[in-house]
Each structure stands twice: as C-alpha cells, then as structure tokens.
Amino acid sequence: MLKRLITGRHHAGQFHRHKSSFAAALAAASRLVTPKIMLSNPVSLVSNEMNTLAKNIMALIGSGHPTLNRVTSYYFEAEGKKVRPLLVLLLSRALAEIPLERRDHLKLDSEDVPEDPVYSKPPHMLLLEQPVRSFSPLHVLHGIKPLNPLTKGPEPLPQATFDHERGILPKQRRLAEIVEMIHTASLLHDDVIDYSDTRRGRPSGNVAFTNKMAVLGGDFLLGRATVSISRLRNPEVVELMSNSIANLVEGEFMQLKNTAVDNDLTTIQHGTKEIPPVSGKLDNKIHDYHVPTDQVQNVSHDQLIETAFEYYLHKTYLKTAALISKSSRAAAILSGADKSVVDQCYDFGKNLGVCFQLVDDMLDFTVAAKDLGKPAGADLELGIATAPVLYAWKEDPSLGPLIQRNFSQSGDVERTAAAVAKFDGVKRTKELAVQYRDKALQNLRNALPDSDARSALEFLTNSILTRRK
Template sequence: MLRASVRSSRRSIGHVRGGVVLLGRRGAHKSSFGIALATASKLVTPKWMLNNPVSLVSEEMNTLAKGIMTLIGSGHPTLNKVTSYYFEAEGKKVRPMLVLLLSRALSAIPVEQRNNIKIDFTDFETAPLGKEAVQKFLATPPTDHFSPLNIIHGIQSLKNPLTRAAVPLPDRGVWDEDRGILPKQRRLAEIVEMIHTASLLHDDVIDHADTRRGRPSGNVQFSNKMAVLAGDFLLGRATVAISRLRNPEVVELMSSSIANLVEGEFMQLNNLAMEPERVAKVPAPKKLDLQPHDYRVPVATRGEVPNHTSEDAVIASAFDHYLHKSYLKTASLISKSCRATAILSGAQPPVIEAAYNFGKNLGLCFQLVDDMLDFTMSAAELGKPAGADLELGISTAPVLFAWKEDPSLGPLIRRHFAEPGDVQQVLKSVEKHDGVAKTRALAERYRDQALQNLRDALPESDSRSALEFLTNSILTRRR
C-alpha cells in the first residue's frame, strides 16, 4: 500500500525542476551511462573482438566473470546456485570496471616511478633492484595458497571440497605489458565484485526487497536464510582471496571495507546523529527464552536533542550523518579498492592518495544519484523496488534539502515517516523545494572533485579518458 502511494506521488516529481531535466522520466534525455560502460570496455578489449557486435565487455571483464565463478564454486550444488544467482543477472559491474581501467591508467606511469613496493626477499635476494626486477615483482600473480591443501580442504574429499585452493588466473605466466593490468589487480577486480554482491544479498534481506536487477531478489527466490548464508560464503571466499594478494596494506583496506558496509547499515538505522534511539524490537527465537534485543547502536550519547540546539544545527548534523553513512555503505568499497589498485601498481604515496580520493568522491556522487533515482524512476526502470528509502523511513539528500526550507518535516523525519500521510507530505515538500535538483548539484560537485583527483594522479592516456567519461556519465545513469 505504501509503495503504491510512493509510486503515485513520485509521478508528479518527474520532469523539470529549476530548469534541470531530472533523470529517468519519459521524454527526458537518454542515459549515457550504459554507452560509457560499453565505450570504456573497448579500451580493454582485443582488436579482434571489436568486430564482434555480440561482445559488449572486455576480455578482462569476461575473465572476471569466469574467475569469480571458479573462486565461489563449492561442493554443494544449492550453495553454488544461490551464490551465483546475482552474477548470472545482467549488472553494471562498475566497481571491477573501475579497478581494471584504473590499473591500465596507472601503468602509464613509468615503472621507475612505481617502485613504492615492499620487497619480499624470498623473491629477490639482492638489492638495489633495477627496473626489470621491480617490473617482475609487480607482475607476480596471487599465491595459490599458504596452508597445505589437506588443511584447506579439511576432512572432505579432495574431489568435491567445500573449500579449495585459488584457481590460477588465465595465462598467469604472461603479463601483457601493453595492456598494463597486473595479475593481482585482475584478482582484486574479482574480489571487489564478490564483496559488492554479498552486500546485495544481505541488503535485500534487511530491506525486504522483492526484486533485484529486474528479477526476483535472492531472498525471495531462495529464502532469507539462504541469501544470508550465501552472502556470508561470498565474504569468506573474498577474504581468502584478499589474503593471497600477499600485501598487508591491501588486506587491511579490503577487509575494513567489509566492516564499513556493516557500520553503514547501523548508521542508516537512525536518520539523525542526535536523535534518541528508536528501539527496534526483534522477536526472540521461539526455542530460547530471551528478551527482545535492541540492535540499534547509539550514534551519539547526548540523548534528546538539547533545547538550545538550533534546527539549522540539527539539519547540518543530519547531512554529516547522511554523507558519512553514504561513504561507509557505498564509497568505502570503491575508494579502498582504488587505493588498493594503486598500491599494487607500486605507485608513490601522492598517487595512492589521489586514487583513494577519486574513489571516495566518485562513490559519494554515485550514492547521491542513486538517492535521486529513488524519487524519479519507476521500479521497472530501476530493476529493483522504487521508493524503498521512504518506505523504510530513511531520509536521503532530497528529503534533507527539503527540510532546510520546510521545518515541518523535522517531526516526520524523526519518527521515520511512520504515520499515515507522512510520505505524501515529504514527496510534496521535496517537489516544492527542489530537493532532487539540489541533490544533483551536490553530486556534480563530488563529480568535479573526482575528475580533479584523476588529473592529479594520472598522466594522460586512453584509460584516464575512459575513467573521466565514466565519472561524467554517472549523473545520467538511469539504474
């Protein structure tokens, strides 16, 4: 019922706001995001494949999909089916695409300037190292395993293990210097997509979603329990693959990005940093005599908002809360994978820092656009439920911008739109006060910062141009 009212009310928001054509409405300009992905993918596609109209993705992206399937394969057919479910559906795969394109762009930096590596003297016995030795070190593939295989496999038969050693990357002994993507960077792209897909499985359970990528969500198709277990399994396999990159800083970065996803979910449970905790009563299991537990963690210890705190200060705090939550849920994985990509390339600290900031600003831009689409697109166009944030009582940037102009939204936001008519009032206020257009303007500022980060970090190249094209096109994506 609520979702129907959100769809109905949203139709009135969809065309021109402050002279800006909003995303995704019928009659608006066609999205260039898919075109950007296809164009960027050609930069990592062999020439012979460019003549094949069926091939819309690169050699590396095709290898990525195959590599993921080998990494997540288990001895249990049902587990295989659930974990591979989202990989089988058509998806943008923006995160691994960014890793691969950034890898190529970093390779344009001369190898003499990419010598910021922790030398493993089991590989090299003498120092100092010349160009050839550094290049050889950078191009080493991920290790197959650290522990003996019988330990990894456990007591299960080696013919059908639930855990396994790493599957070697194709042509692992040959590094294509012209294309510049290192074996560990290719494996990192696989890992990033595994972590993201695990988060989708978990998110759909948390949000009670019923569609994803245009078909039934994993929790609907297989049950909540199987979706959660499959997500856990993907994260387990991803962390094993991370460790085999043999770089402690990359292990720390990627592992912390998984923790950030959880932290972001807990932050999302509250709209405001200063609001009193809204108790979430979770029914206890029937077989255990336990009291319902409040799973929400206080964001601040101040309790009720002090009387002397102005509404403007509360709104400013809400924006800070929202942006930090957006970083944890979306930008953390993108930014830390970009930083890890630069580290694996041997880049110097200023380049590593710029790569991280590029991912952070791009990720925040991506999330802001995602929050706009929730107001301007239908469920059929998105491939997932539309209006889900309002239905879940979550205040995103369009609502917060409207709140700045309409103080009456404060009580509605604090009670998470729980009373009849709250959603309709919010939608009208967002339309009246140009909440979507203002969100777009903020997304543009993050986009501009991301573009500057690229130019600070990378020399001119086709791959950098592709990254710039992708960054610009995020503002026109439709799903």
C-alpha cells in the same frame, strides 16, 4: 581511441535513443580493455577481463553443494552494471601509463612477508606475479576429505591474458574480482534487510531462495573474498579491503539506527523494540553524530540539519564509497605508484562513490521501478531520509517529526515526497553530486598521465549524473 569508440556508437541509431549515457559510457569504457581482435565485433561491449569476470569468480567461490552454488551464482547470472570491477580495471590500466622507473615495484611485494618462502624468487619479478594459490597446506584447507570440492582453492589466472609491458597486472585483476564478490555479498544481505522483492529485473535472492539462504550465501561470498584478499600478499591491501567489508556493516547500522535524528538509544526498529541496557562492563562509545536528548531543545534547526547531513554523507561513504575508494587505493598500491598517486586514487574513489550514491538517492524519487530494476520509492517506505528529504527538511522544519518517526504513520511518505518536490530536493541533490563529480575528475587529472584509460574514467565519472538505473 576513446573518441573513435564514442563516435562509433551513433551508428546504432534507434538503439541508443533508449540507452542512458551512463550505459553508453560503460560500453565505451569497457571496450578500452578489449583485445583488438574483438573491437571489430560491435556486439562486444566489454573487455576480456570483464567477459570472464563471473567465470573467474565462480572458480574462486565454487562450492561442492549445488544449492549453495546456485545462491552465490544467482546475481552473477544477471546483467549488472559491474561498475566497481570496471573502475578497478580501467584505473589499473591508467596507472600502467606511469613509467616503471617512477614506481616502487621492487619494494612493495618483497617486503610484505620477507621470511615467507614465496619470496624466494628474484624481486624484479614480483610486480607481475600471480596471487598465491594458498599459504596453508591443501589438506588443512580442505578438511577431513583431501581435496574436498566444498573448500577447493582458487584457479590460477591464465598468464597469457596479461600484457606484461602496459597491461593490467594479475593481482589487479584478482582485486577486481574480489571487489565484485564483496559488492554482490552486500546485495544479498541488503535485499534481506530491506525486504526487497526484485533485483536486476527479477526476483531478489531472498525471494528466490529464502532469507536464510540469501544471508548464508552472502556470508560465504565474504569468506571466499577474504581468503582471496590475503593471497594478494600485501598487508596494506589486505587491511584496506578487509576494512571495506566492516565499513559496509557500519554504514548499514548507521542507516538502521540514525542517531542524528533518533535520540533514543534504548530502542530500535523505529522505537518499537527495546534493547538490553548497557552493562557497564565494556566501553560502549556514543557515535560522534549523536545529539544527547537533554540538549535537543538547545540545538537550532540549522545545527540539526548540519548534523543530519554530516551523518548522511558519512553513512553514504561507508555503504557505497568505501569499497570504491579503498579498491582504487589498493589498485594504485599494487601498481607500485608513489604515495601522492595512491592518495589521489583513494580520493577519486571516495568522491566518485559519494556522487554515485547521491544520484542513486535522486533516482528513487524520479525513476519508475520498471526502469530502475528494483522497487522505486523504497527509501521513504523503509523510513530512510536521504539528501532530497534533508534538503526539504531544511526549508520545512515540520518534516522533523516525520523523519524522526521514520515516516511510519499514514500519509507521512506522501507528505514528504510532496515537500521534496516543492523545495527542489532532487535538484539540490544533483548540484551536490556535481560538486563531488568535479572533485573526482580533478583527482584523476592530478594522479594520472593522459591516456585512453584516463579518458574512459573521466567519461564514466561525467556520465554518472545522467544514469537511469
């Protein structure tokens, strides 16, 4: 099936010469979860699940306040890649190829909260069940006015859209929607933090609505996402997805204050702002990657580079790969897969996510802003040292002071960009991305039987290295 889809793309001729193979891979992979009746329509490049993703999300998060609705729907209106929910849906379909008798589908739901009345149904039905509509009475959730639209509950998913024999389970579809809600909330927040003015080819949320409304809109999305997570009724999935939100924040802090290269823990904002001293009442642990100031002189250049790379990869995992890896693990858990498959799915998401961010960091040096859909060269302007810069620093120790002062002086950005070009920083970053790509492919082959869905995941994984946005 996948071969037919890939072959069919070439009939579009001139159109495809302007599309990256990553965009083509998204289109081909998305068609795998499209109803057969839609496959005859060449314009239909996404599945039924993907086509209704934004609509279902708005049913989950809709507010009675028109401006809040506008802010939260703003990024869903634009044409985004929606890679994260697509991965969850394709992985869910690939997991469905594992025979039911090899899956622990009876235990997963019935033992989550055994005393809860929602578990009064026969256990054999629980794998295919919908997420619950609510746990608390509606008058408690809705506040003073009963059934207040400001706090309305989620709409149930149409049962008819699911293939109960081999298809994507209701909870897995809801998981895909939750993942996109969390990711979109992070975009609203990131654009405020990074002073971005464009996103997906149009004004960013902070420019369109103000910083305050963009932050509050992101907060609202996260609040709705956590409610939806709880209604999946699986403690490990709740823990995983809730923790992925915390990971995003941890990763952002690692980027805002890089303790691997900035040893002054008394200041922030590139050393321009002092923070309150530690009171001693609480235990404020120092990050593992911190090099104490009194030891810096005794640390070799190679050791500094190694610490900086470990810090960078950990930050990359938290900011980008954590959501992908934990949602991949959650999809496997919801399918009833055994522990070895669950672990491989987690590792797949981790390796794919790191690969994805490495390519993103390469594109910041190689792609123009109009093609990227957001400002190019933004990382250096924001004082962020990514893998291409770290590879250049490894060869040119004189870049150390520039990195430590976050490229804040005149000429720092230009000098660093020249060093990245001179020492093949982008090429070496791509070689590292290839290593993570290969590990992700192996994870898929270790975990999943051969199927169209697995082939689509492999195709997507391979194509990440050639994407242009």
